[in-house]
Amino acid sequence: xxxxxxxxxxxxxxxxxxxxxxxxxxxxxxxxxxxxxxxxxxxxxxxxxxxxxxxxxxxxxxxxxxxxxxxxxxxxxxxxxxxxxxxxxxxxxxxxxxxxxxxxxxxxxxxxxxxxxxxxxxxxxxxxxxxxxxxxxxxxxxxxxxxxxxxxxxxxxxxxxxxxxxxxxxxxxxxxxxxxxxxxxxxxxxxxxxxxxxxxxxxxxxxxxxxxxxxxxxxxxxxxxxxxxxxxxxxxxxxxxxxxxxxxxxxxxxxxxxxxxxxxxxxxxxxxxxxxxxxxxxxxxxxxxxxxxxxxxxxxxxxxxxxxxxxxxxxxxxxxxxxxxxxxxxxxxxxxxxxxxxxxxxxxxxxxxxxxxxxxxxxxxxxxxxxxxxxxxxxxxxxxxxxxxxxxxxxxxxxxxxxxxxxxxxxxxxxxxxxxxxxxxxxxxxxxxxxxxxxxxxxxxxxxxxxxxxxxxxxxxxxxxxxxxxxxxxxxxxxxxxxxxxxxxxxxxxxxxxxxxxxxxxxxxxxxxxxxxxxxxxxxxxxxxxxxxxx
Amino acid sequence: xxxxxxxxxxxxxxxxxxxxxxxxxxxxxxxxxxxxxxxxxxxxxxxxxxxxxxxxxxxxxxxxxxxxxxxxxxxxxxxxxxxxxxxxxxxxxxxxxxxxxxxxxxxxxxxxxxxxxxxxxxxxxxxxxxxxxxxxxxxxxxxxxxxxxxxxxxxxxxxxxxxxxxxxxxxxxxxxxxxxxxxxxxxxxxxxxxxxxxxxxxxxxxxxxxxxxxxxxxxxxxxxxxxxxxxxxxxxxxxxxxxxxxxxxxxxxxxxxxxxxxxxxxxxxxxxxxxxxxxxxxxxxxxxxxxxxxxxxxxxxxxxxxxxxxxxxxxxxxxxxxxxxxxxxxxxxxxxxxxxxxx
Numbered sequence: 112x113x114x115x116x117x118x119x120x121x122x123x124x125x126x127x128x129x130x131x132x133x134x135x136x137x138x139x140x141x142x143x144x145x146x147x148x149x150x151x152x153x154x155x156x157x158x159x160x161x162x163x164x165x166x167x168x169x170x171x172x173x174x175x176x177x178x179x180x181x182x183x184x185x186x187x188x189x190x191x192x193x194x195x196x197x198x199x200x201x202x203x204x205x206x207x208x209x210x211x212x213x214x215x216x217x218x219x220x221x222x223x224x225x226x227x228x229x230x231x232x233x234x235x236x237x238x239x240x241x242x243x244x245x246x247x248x249x250x251x252x253x254x255x256x257x258x259x260x261x262x263x264x265x266x267x268x269x270x271x272x273x274x275x276x277x278x279x280x281x282x283x284x285x286x287x288x289x290x291x292x293x294x295x296x297x298x299x300x301x302x303x304x305x306x307x308x309x310x311x312x313x314x315x316x317x318x319x320x321x322x323x324x325x326x327x328x329x330x331x332x333x334x335x336x337x338x339x340x341x342x343x344x345x346x347x348x349x350x351x352x353x354x355x356x357x358x359x360x361x362x363x364x365x366x367x368x369x370x371x372x373x374x375x376x377x378x379x380x381x382x383x384x385x386x387x388x389x390x391x392x393x394x395x396x397x398x399x400x401x402x403x404x405x406x407x408x409x410x411x412x413x414x415x416x417x418x419x420x421x422x423x424x425x426x427x428x429x430x431x432x433x434x435x436x437x438x439x440x441x442x443x444x445x446x447x448x449x450x451x452x453x454x455x456x457x458x459x460x461x462x463x464x465x466x467x468x469x470x471x472x473x474x475x476x477x478x479x480x481x482x483x484x485x486x487x488x489x490x491x492x493x494x495x496x497x498x499x500x501x502x503x504x505x506x507x508x509x510x511x512x513x514x515x516x517x518x519x520x521x522x523x524x525x526x527x528x529x530x531x532x533x534x535x536x537x538x539x540x541x542x543x544x545x546x547x548x549x550x551x552x553x554x555x556x557x558x559x560x561x562x563x564x565x566x567x568x569x570x571x572x573x574x575x576x577x578x579x580x581x582x583x584x585x586x587x588x589x590x591x592x593x594x595x596x597x598x599x600x601x602x603x604x605x606x607x608x609x610x611x612x613x614x615x616x617x618x619x620x621x622x623x624x625x626x627x628x629x630x631x632x633x634x635x636x637x638x639x640x641x642x643x644x645x646x
Numbered sequence: 647x648x649x650x651x652x653x654x655x656x657x658x659x660x661x662x663x664x665x666x667x668x669x670x671x672x673x674x675x676x677x678x679x680x681x682x683x684x685x686x687x688x689x690x691x692x693x694x695x696x697x698x699x700x701x702x703x704x705x706x707x708x709x710x711x712x713x714x715x716x717x718x719x720x721x722x723x724x725x726x727x728x729x730x731x732x733x734x735x736x737x738x739x740x741x742x743x744x745x746x747x748x749x750x751x752x753x754x755x756x757x758x759x760x761x762x763x764x765x766x767x768x769x770x771x772x773x774x775x776x777x778x779x780x781x782x783x784x785x786x787x788x789x790x791x792x793x794x795x796x797x798x799x800x801x802x803x804x805x806x807x808x809x810x811x812x813x814x815x816x817x818x819x820x821x822x823x824x825x826x827x828x829x830x831x832x833x834x835x836x837x838x839x840x841x842x843x844x845x846x847x848x849x850x851x852x853x854x855x856x857x858x859x860x861x862x863x864x865x866x867x868x869x870x871x872x873x874x875x876x877x878x879x880x881x882x883x884x885x886x887x888x889x890x891x892x893x894x895x896x897x898x899x900x901x902x903x904x905x906x907x908x909x910x911x912x913x914x915x916x917x918x919x920x921x922x923x924x925x926x927x928x929x930x931x932x933x934x935x936x937x938x939x940x941x942x943x944x945x946x947x948x949x950x951x952x953x954x955x956x957x958x959x960x961x962x963x964x965x966x967x968x969x970x971x972x973x974x975x976x977x978x979x980x981x982x983x984x985x986x987x988x989x
Contacts, residue, residue, distance in 0.1 A: 145719070163984075217853065217856065217857075220853070221856065221857060221863075224857055224863060225863070228857070228863060228864070229863075229864060229865040230863050230864075230865075242864075242865075243846075322849060322853050322857060333813065333849075336813070337812040337813060339715075340708065340711065340712045341711045341715065341813070341818075341980075342812075342977050342980070343718060343719075344977075422884070424884065425884075486716075486719065489716060489719055489720060489725075490719055490720070493720045493722075493723040493724075493725050494723065494725075496720075496725055497677075497705045575708070577706065577707055577716070577725070578705070579703070579704060579705060579706065580704050580706065593852045593856055594851070595878055595941065596855060596871070596875045596876075596878040596879050596892070597878050597879050597881060597882020597883060598879075598883055598884045599882040599883065599884055600882050601856060601862065
C-alpha cells in the first residue's frame, strides 16, 4: 500500500466536510442553541416518558425495519435476475426503476390510490381497499425504496468474480451454495449500504407513507415539523430531533463499521449476461418483472393513464408560460445541483476510504431532520435564505449522499493492484486516479449521479425552504395546482407529472446510456478474448 | 467520454461558483414576505413596480402559521420589509413577538368591513366551513346535516374529513371554529364523539381534497374547505357548468372567518415603498383580481365581485374568538386535540 501522511489522505475531504459544516451542522446547532441548551437535557428524558411520543418512535423504527426486510426479500431476487440474464428492454428497465423517486409525493399517492384506494381499479376486482391500513403505508415505502435495493444489487452482482463462481460450481457446489458462499459475501457491503439508505429514508420520511397510512401512522419527523414550524417550541423540537439523530446516527455509524470490515477488493472478471434458456429461467425473468410492475410501475402507469384520459384541454397546460418557466428552472436547478453533488460525492467517497467517521457522515443529510436544517439556516444566514445559491446548495445536500455511497461501495471493491501497477510504472497519483481509478468507478459514479438527478428533479424536503415565485419548478407548479379546487387543476397536475417523468427518464438515459454500452462492449471483448484463449 | 463528462462537471461547477460569488444587484428593492397561496396577475405587479419605482422581491414562506414563525425567528435581522398573510387568528401572537410595526395611515375601519387589528391592514377574507359533494349526498339520499351534533349520529358515520390542525391552516381554523361556536368544553366533547363516529384526519388541504374527498375518488363526502371553493370548482371545471358540484354548509360551530392582512415588518427598510405596497393591496385592481387568483373575498367594501363568485355564498352569521384568547390558548388546544383525536 502506498501510504501518504494522514492529513494528505484526508485533504480531499475538506470540501465535503466544510460543506456539511456550513449547510448542516452549524444550522442545527444554531437551532438547538436558540431553543436553550439547558432545557434540552431535561427534555430528552421527558420525551421517553411521553407514551404518545414513545409509541411514535417505536412505530417509526418498526416500519423502517419492516420495509428494509421486505425490500431485501423482494429486491435481491429481482436484482439477481437483472444482473444475470440478458433480455430485451433490460437496460431500459434499469433506468425506469428510478422514476418513483421523481414523482411528487401527492401525485404518487394519487397513482397508488387509483389502484388500491376505495375506488381503485385493483380494489374493485378484489372487493376491498387498503386505504388507512399499514399495508398501504408499506406499499408506499416499497414503491420509493425497492429501486434503491435493486439498483445496488445489480451493480454489486455485476462485480462478482466470474472465475470464483465458476470454480465453486466446478467443485460441485449447487447454484444456491455458490450464491451463498461466493456471491453473497461479495455483494453484502453493497446491500448494507442500500438498506441503510432505505432505513434512513423510511425513518425520517414524511411523504407518501403519511398520506397513504393516515395521520395515525405519522412518523416522528411530523412531530418535529409541528413543533418547529407551527408551535415554535424549539427546545422540544431540538430534543426530539437530537434523539432521532442519535438513533439514526448510531445506525449510520454501525453501518460504516460493518462496511469497512466487509470491504474486499474484487477481481475484474465479470460474469457474462446470458439469455434465459430454460422455462425456469424464463419464469424467473417474468417473475422479476411482475414484482417491479406491481410495486413500482403500476402507480406510475395509473398516473399516465389518468392524464391521458383527461383529454386535450388538460394537455394544453404544456403550452402555458408558467410551465415553460417551471421547466427551465427545473433543468437549471437540477443540473447545477447535480454538478455540485457529483463533486461533493466524489471527494467525500475518496476521503471516506480512510475514516469511519467520514464514511458515516455521508448519511448525515438523511439523518438530520430537514425542518431543523431549514429553520436553522434561516436563523444562521437570514440574509441568504431567499437566495438561489442556498436553494441549490440545499438540493445538492440532499442529493450528494447517493453519489458518495455509490462511489464508496465501488472504491471498496476496487482491485488495488491496478492502481499500484500504474504508480509503479511512474504515473502520478492524479494520473493514476484519472486513468485507472475513475474509469473503474465510472459506472458507480453514473448510478449515483442518476439517483442524485432524481432527487434534485423531485421534491423531498426542499419545499421547507424559502422560495420565490420566479423559482417555480415543475414540482412546485404541480403542488400549486393541487392547492386549488377544480377538476381542471387536478388534470393539469397529472399532465405536468407526466412531463416531469419524461424529463427524468431523458436525464437517466443521458447519464447512463453510454456507460451501459461501454460496459457491454468491454464485457464482450473480454468474453471474446477468453473464448480465443480457450480455443 | 469520461473526460468529456468530467470537464462538463468541472465547467458547470465553475459556473456555479461564479454564481455564488456574483454580487447581488441591490437596486431599490422591496422585499415582500407572503404565504404560499399568494398569487396576483403579473401585469398588476409590474404596474406597481413601475409606479413605485422599486423592484418587488416576493418571498414565499410556507403556510400562514409557518410564515409568522419564520418572521419571529428572524426578527433580529428581518428577511423582508412588508408581510402579507398575517390573519386575525395570529395577529396577537405577532403582536406579542413584536414583529409588526403599526401602519399609521390606515383609515378607520368602515362599519361592516372585516378587520385584522393591531396595525395589520385587512386585504381579504374567507370562511372556513364544511363543503359537501352534491352527487354523493344525492346518491345516498341522506339529508344534509343541520348541526354539528347530527354528525355524531350513526347515519353520518365515516363521512367527515378534516385536516390536522397541527399541520394545516384550514384544519387549525376549523378547530377554532368549533371552540368559538360550541364553547371549549362542548367542542372537545364533540371532537371525542366524532372520533368515535369515524372522523378522518388528513395532513393538509390538498391531501384531503384530492385523495379522500368523494368528489375526487375518496370515500368522504364532507370536507373542511372554504366558502369560495364551490366557485373555484365552477371556474376550473372541465366543461362549462352552471352549478358547482360541491356546496358549502354553514353550521353553528363550523364556520370561522379568516381575515388576512398586510403589515410593515419591524426593522425592515423601504418604508415609503412598503406603505405604497399596502395601499396597492387595497386598490380596486388588486381587490378585484385576488378574488379569482387567491379565492378570497375582497375586504374593501364596494369592490365589484367577480362573476364566478356568485357561486360563493357568505354565511348570515358566524362566531369568532378574540386574537388574544387564541394566542394564549392555541398551543394547548392543538395538543389537546391531538391527544383526543389522534392518539
